[in-house]
Amino acid sequence: MAETKKTLTDSLWDFLCSLKLAIILVLLLALTSIIGTIILQNGSAADYIREYGQANYELFKKLQFIDMYHSTWFIGILALFSVNLICCSIKNFPRAWKFVREPTLVASPGIFKGSANRAEFSCNGSKQQVAEQISTLLTKEFAKTTLSEKDGKLYLFAQKGIYSRFGAYITHLSILIIMAGAIIGNVWGYKAYVNIVEGSSVDQVLTRNGTETIDLGFTVRCDDFDVSYYPNSNRPKDYTSDLVILENGQEIIHKRIEVNDPLTYKGIKFYQSSYGSAGSAFFKVKVTDNKTGETIEVKAHQGKHVQLPGGYSFAVTNFTENDRNFGPAMQLYVNTPDGKNGAPFVVWQNHPQLDVKRGGIFNFVLLGFEQPQYTGLQVTKDPGVNVVWAGCFLIVFGSLTAFFFSHKRIWVSLEENGEKTKVLIAGNAHRNQPGFSLAFDDLQQKIEASAKNESQKKEG
Amino acid sequence: MNSGQLFNLTTIAYFAAMVLFFAYIATKNNKVALMATLTSLVGFLIQTTALGLRWYESYQILGQDGRAPMTNLYESVVFFAWSILLIYLLMDWKYKQRTIGAFVLPIALFSMLWAQMSLHAGIDPLVPALQSNWLTYHVITCFLGYAGFAFAFGVSIMYLIKIGKEEKHQGDKPMGEVLGLFPPTKVLDDMNYKAIMIGFPLLTLGIITGAAWAYYAWGTYWSWDPKETWSLIVWFLYAAFLHARFTRGWVGRRAAWLSVIGFAATLFCYLGVNLVLSGLHSYGS
Numbered sequence A: 001m002a003e004t005k006k007t008l009t010d011s012l013w014d015f016l017c018s019l020k021l022a023i024i025l026v027l028l029l030a031l032t033s034i035i036g037t038i039i040l041q042n043g044s045a046a047d048y049i050r051e052y053g054q055a056n057y058e059l060f061k062k063l064q065f066i067d068m069y070h071s072t073w074f075i076g077i078l079a080l081f082s083v084n085l086i087c088c089s090i091k092n093f094p095r096a097w098k099f100v101r102e103p104t105l106v107a108s109p110g111i112f113k114g115s116a117n118r119a120e121f122s123c124n125g126s127k128q129q130v131a132e133q134i135s136t137l138l139t140k141e142f143a144k145t146t147l148s149e150k151d152g153k154l155y156l157f158a159q160k161g162i163y164s165r166f167g168a169y170i171t172h173l174s175i176l177i178i179m180a181g182a183i184i185g186n187v188w189g190y191k192a193y194v195n196i197v198e199g200s201s202v203d204q205v206l207t208r209n210g211t212e213t214i215d216l217g218f219t220v221r222c223d224d225f226d227v228s229y230y231p232n233s234n235r236p237k238d239y240t241s242d243l244v245i246l247e248n249g250q251e252i253i254h255k256r257i258e259v260n261d262p263l264t265y266k267g268i269k270f271y272q273s274s275y276g277s278a279g280s281a282f283f284k285v286k287v288t289d290n291k292t293g294e295t296i297e298v299k300a301h302q303g304k305h306v307q308l309p310g311g312y313s314f315a316v317t318n319f320t321e322n323d324r325n326f327g328p329a330m331q332l333y334v335n336t337p338d339g340k341n342g343a344p345f346v347v348w349q350n351h352p353q354l355d356v357k358r359g360g361i362f363n364f365v366l367l368g369f370e371q372p373q374y375t376g377l378q379v380t381k382d383p384g385v386n387v388v389w390a391g392c393f394l395i396v397f398g399s400l401t402a403f404f405f406s407h408k409r410i411w412v413s414l415e416e417n418g419e420k421t422k423v424l425i426a427g428n429a430h431r432n433q434p435g436f437s438l439a440f441d442d443l444q445q446k447i448e449a450s451a452k453n454e455s456q457k458k459e460g
Numbered sequence B: 001m002n003s004g005q006l007f008n009l010t011t012i013a014y015f016a017a018m019v020l021f022f023a024y025i026a027t028k029n030n031k032v033a034l035m036a037t038l039t040s041l042v043g044f045l046i047q048t049t050a051l052g053l054r055w056y057e058s059y060q061i062l063g064q065d066g067r068a069p070m071t072n073l074y075e076s077v078v079f080f081a082w083s084i085l086l087i088y089l090l091m092d093w094k095y096k097q098r099t100i101g102a103f104v105l106p107i108a109l110f111s112m113l114w115a116q117m118s119l120h121a122g123i124d125p126l127v128p129a130l131q132s133n134w135l136t137y138h139v140i141t142c143f144l145g146y147a148g149f150a151f152a153f154g155v156s157i158m159y160l161i162k163i164g165k166e167e168k169h170q171g172d173k174p175m176g177e178v179l180g181l182f183p184p185t186k187v188l189d190d191m192n193y194k195a196i197m198i199g200f201p202l203l204t205l206g207i208i209t210g211a212a213w214a215y216y217a218w219g220t221y222w223s224w225d226p227k228e229t230w231s232l233i234v235w236f237l238y239a240a241f242l243h244a245r246f247t248r249g250w251v252g253r254r255a256a257w258l259s260v261i262g263f264a265a266t267l268f269c270y271l272g273v274n275l276v277l278s279g280l281h282s283y284g285s
């Protein structure tokens, strides 16, 4: 009983570690991902029924195709994929780590015989002398050497690029890091939006699926929204909003955001995303009380009475963009405190002095006609995003290390044979063998030349 | 001389190079091969100049709103052709296998022909969302990656042609005229792998720079829109290729087919998504 149980866990472990599973899962992810690019995601029921019919809509709902990238089965494949990745790394890592912990300092005869790159020569001099000679050259041309002695022979070992053994592990780890960052963002962050009418402020936003309001914990005010256009064209060049962050009534930050340049405060980002008109247009009017000389600025909506000092009021009754070539003009009348309508008169925006001549109780200046707009902001909080970027950096680093560097090793054995020393050299690279072969040939010739040269000098 | 004319010259040069590569295969004359390679190099240099000139022209037309020439479908197709030539010339320099030009140059030539004949080539000001340096980094990395895959596709086709004939071929007679000129199948297989090894990290970078751009423009680095998803599909396919090759010995014919499928997916990601599906990347419209 105990035995079969063990083999069961063993085979489960082998299954979870297997590369076959990895390849199947990766291909399965690729294949199933196509579904969501063909079928509309997160649409309304009506969209699906119109496009595919009621029966298919029910089927899609059952198969979770409506939001397939967040469906149980897709997340399930991703989870199995991560488990596979973790198990596989746990299983294989010790093998890679062994290269660091226990480098093969003394090459076995098998290495010298079986290696694709090997050389053999004899030269004069003791094995110590030759070893020193070769060691100096290897250190200069390749990498630092380690000398060991075994069974009366001397051995040299040198290696380069051992870190490239870990490129694949770094790549795999970074995939997990990216997924972790995505999970952090999904659990502790949110995606929301808010529309702010120019001049007003908000302290709450609505999640993008519209189900939840979120308290920001501070206030955002939009002072101004603007669309700029390319010269001589009606193509928009930029959308900008002047945003102010307020806490306890204090202005903390002032920033003009634009597309591609959001505002960040306390980990919450505000992105320019849309705009629209908000409410009816109004006139900005400057009113001077001719008795006291006092001036006020008011906003007047067409047809609505606006209070003035001393119980008076006024209302704008008409507006035109261009009155008989005098430019924008409004028509208005003033009410006396007892409610009598005064006679209507006209104020031209570009000719304020004309109203001074009129000589009423109040003098009016038209400052402008404004259509209030709202700015549409996307609001996101994603505490996982830096984890994701860290993973992205590592994945590039890791895959470059895995692909373009290799672990190269060189072994030398020196055996005294009477007056002479017999030298065996072997080299190995864990990838890009053709490239290494060339480098090895070059190195091996240098070693031989240098060793023989030196021994001749000694003789001479 | 404006950049449009230089791009036309480029197209002619690539056409000439392609014809010369075919002529080389027909004549087996090494001088023809050298001429073909030199013609592609000249075409590449003209195109490089043209890209620089178009960049400069954008400043003349748009003033301070000028930008790198990588912002619409036309410019991306032209840049794709340039990237293919870049990768091709580097591989030629390293491997000196001249016949490959006959299988890679046509991809660049068709891109140039399509761009010059039927895509809108105007230098228009950019809508706000496209005004980002990330766009430039994104296009450069993606298209160099795609070019790596295009090269891998070319050598895979050669591999499949050659291996098919080789397996039918009997006896010790030398291979047929043309196929004898192709690199050995082992070399083709290795080049397929090498090109994907170049393309894969570049595509990875392309996806990352795209995500970074989306993050600065819309606040989400990943939203599963069709373009993003297809780039991930392509990435998965080539990841499968690498693992199947590395650990399960999927070399040769299977690897070549995977590479062909990978490139088909790449093309769909690049063009199919815009022309067939719809999404945030409204390049094509």
Ligand code: HEM
Residues within 6 Å of the ligand: A017, A018, A019, A022, A026, A081, A084, A085, A088, A089, A092, A096, A165, A167, A168, A169, A171, A172, A175, A398, A399, A402, A403, B236, B239, B242, B243, B246, B247
């Ligand atoms: C899409 C996701 C994946 C990516 C991008 C990826 C990336 C890589 C890279 C770049 C290498 C180095 C390849 C080479 O040296 O030629 C590699 C090797 C490897 N991968 Fe993956 N991998 C992924 C998924 C997986 C999974 C799920 C497994 C789980 C079994 C796995 C197992 C391995 C193994 C065993 C190696 C060889 C490691 C070694 O050199 O000792 N990979 N991977």
